Amino acid sequence: MNAPADPVAFRAYVRRFFDDLPSLLDEPVGASDGDDDPRQVTRARAWRAALYDAGLAGFGYPVEAGGLGDQPELHRIYQEESRGRVPSVEAVFGIGIGMALPVVRDHCAPALQQRFLRPGLRGDEIWCQLYSEPNAGSDLASLATRAERDGDEWVITGQKVWTSGAQHADLAILLARTDPSMPKHRGITMFVLPMGQPGVTVRPLRQMTGVAEFNEVFIDEARVPVDWVVGDLHDGWRMGTALLAHERVATGTNSVMGSRDEQRKTGRNPLPVPQLVRLAQRVGRQDDPVVRQQLALAYSGERIMRWLGERRAHPSIGKLWRTRQGRLAADIAASLQFPGAVGWEADDVEADYWQYHVLNCRGMSLGGGTDEIQRNTLGERVLGLAKEPVLDADVAFSDLLRNPSR
Numbered sequence: 558m559n560a561p562a563d564p565v566a567f568r569a570y571v572r573r574f575f576d577d578l579p580s581l582l583d584e585p586v587g588a589s590d591g592d593d594d595p596r597q598v599t600r601a602r603a604w605r606a607a608l609y610d611a612g613l614a615g616f617g618y619p620v621e622a623g624g625l626g627d628q629p630e631l632h633r634i635y636q637e638e639s640r641g642r643v644p645s646v647e648a649v650f651g652i653g654i655g656m657a658l659p660v661v662r663d664h665c666a667p668a669l670q671q672r673f674l675r676p677g678l679r680g681d682e683i684w685c686q687l688y689s690e691p692n693a694g695s696d697l698a699s700l701a702t703r704a705e706r707d708g709d710e711w712v713i714t715g716q717k718v719w720t721s722g723a724q725h726a727d728l729a730i731l732l733a734r735t736d737p738s739m740p741k742h743r744g745i746t747m748f749v750l751p752m753g754q755p756g757v758t759v760r761p762l763r764q765m766t767g768v769a770e771f772n773e774v775f776i777d778e779a780r781v782p783v784d785w786v787v788g789d790l791h792d793g794w795r796m797g798t799a800l801l802a803h804e805r806v807a808t809g810t811n812s813v814m815g816s817r818d819e820q821r822k823t824g825r826n827p828l829p830v831p832q833l834v835r836l837a838q839r840v841g842r843q844d845d846p847v848v849r850q851q852l853a854l855a856y857s858g859e860r861i862m863r864w865l866g867e868r869r870a871h872p873s874i875g876k877l878w879r880t881r882q883g884r885l886a887a888d889i890a891a892s893l894q895f896p897g898a899v900g901w902e903a904d905d906v907e908a909d910y911w912q913y914h915v916l917n918c919r920g921m922s923l924g925g926g927t928d929e930i931q932r933n934t935l936g937e938r939v940l941g942l943a944k945e946p947v948l949d950a951d952v953a954f955s956d957l958l959r960n961p962s963r
């Protein structure tokens with residue numbers, strides 16, 4: 558369906574679209590509404606297909622590959638009208654739409670753009686990110702998963718870990734080593750890996766929240782078509798950091814946030830302040846001056862988070878602020894819920910919701926690069942401070958001392 562090009566008509570059209578969003582996307586909070594719930598994925602695909610078919614998905618993507626092209630004014634109107642109305646199941650596409658597709662658009666040949674952009678934007682294909690390994694997290698350049706050419710295919714072997722959403726992903730953006738004789742930041746290539754094949758085994762990791770949001774992924778001679786390379790051969794470090802910049806923007810600026818009333822257990826969103834206010838009212842502490850001060854602080858933090866996004870501050874600043882806000886909001890919820898914050902009945906759905914956020918907020922400081930790494934980035938690249946000493950930048954990866962891996 559074509560959205561109207563006239564800005565006034567377009568605004569009314571977007572409003573109507575969100576008014577009419579099918580009720581199947583709305584469900585009350587429940588014990589099984591975490592990121593590992595397959596119903597989330599069904600709802601997510603339905604939401605995204607509706608958005609795409611209404612002609613509202615793909616601003617900034619080439620028309621030939623299923624996008625809407627550059628339409629800054631309509632895009633701005635869409636952002637204004639969709640704020641706070643995007644269902645939180647959109648988070649299922651955080652890696653594909655928020656990170657992988659922009660890199661595919663910017664660094665792949667038109668044929669690969671044609672292959673991946675339309676199904677990605679429409680939610681027909683869900684992506685995950687295969688970067689971290691048991692021996693390569695902050696020091697990502699130490700990754701040891703290898704890719705070897707075999708005729709018309711690449712053969713991939715290695716182990717990845719902390720892979721969010723791998724359990725329902727169709728495709729993965731993968732970093733693998735293609736030339737171990739080069740120093741560790743070179744000789745890496747970015748690939749697109751089809752997940753549904755015999756060489757890929759996904760094992761869920763259950764977190765202390767009770768939700769299995771991320772996974773271990775074992776890759777044993779998995780196959781990738783020879784041209785499913787993003788950017789150039791051995792240029793994967795540059796591609797990898799380009800994608801991470803999108804990740805920090807996404808996790809830093811709150812671009813995906815469901816309705817502020819919606820109580821869902823999804824990974825990276827700080828608790829919305831209106832929910833904290835209602836919690837304070839429910840436990841009868843809304844007039845307590847200390848609680849009021851905490852709520853005012855959280856409210857300011859939420860506004861600052863939005864302004865940082867609107868100002869397009871450095872992504873590391875947005876990310877640091879967002880994780881700080883996540884901890885602050887969770888601490889307030891925990892203090893209001895006391896003693897429920899430390900123990901609750903298994904069937905107490907409401908307490909379970911607050912608990913999820915209390916326990917989950919720490920992980921926000923790790924995913925997408927830890928707080929310390931964000932500070933290093935700001936210190937070195939923004940403030941121009943002395944760089945951390947690096948002793949292995951010119952040593953062949955194969956000559957480095959490493960823990961044994963697969």
Ligand SMILES: Cc1cc2nc3c(=O)[nH]c(=O)nc-3n(C[C@H](O)[C@H](O)[C@H](O)COP(=O)(O)OP(=O)(O)OC[C@H]3O[C@@H](n4cnc5c(N)ncnc54)[C@H](O)[C@@H]3O)c2cc1C
Nearest residue numbers: 686687688689694695719720721920923924925926927929
């Ligand atoms: C919720 C969540 C989702 C995630 N999703 C994904 C995903 O989808 N795909 C994926 O590939 N990965 C994912 N990750 C992994 C994430 O990217 C890593 O956890 C992160 O990069 C840190 O790596 P690490 O866990 O190996 O910790 P380490 O790198 O071992 O760090 C341990 C500690 O040392 C500190 N440290 C390390 N190096 C330095 C340094 N140079 N200076 C100062 N301090 C330092 C760190 O800040 C940290 O406190 C996810 C993680 C979380 C928590």
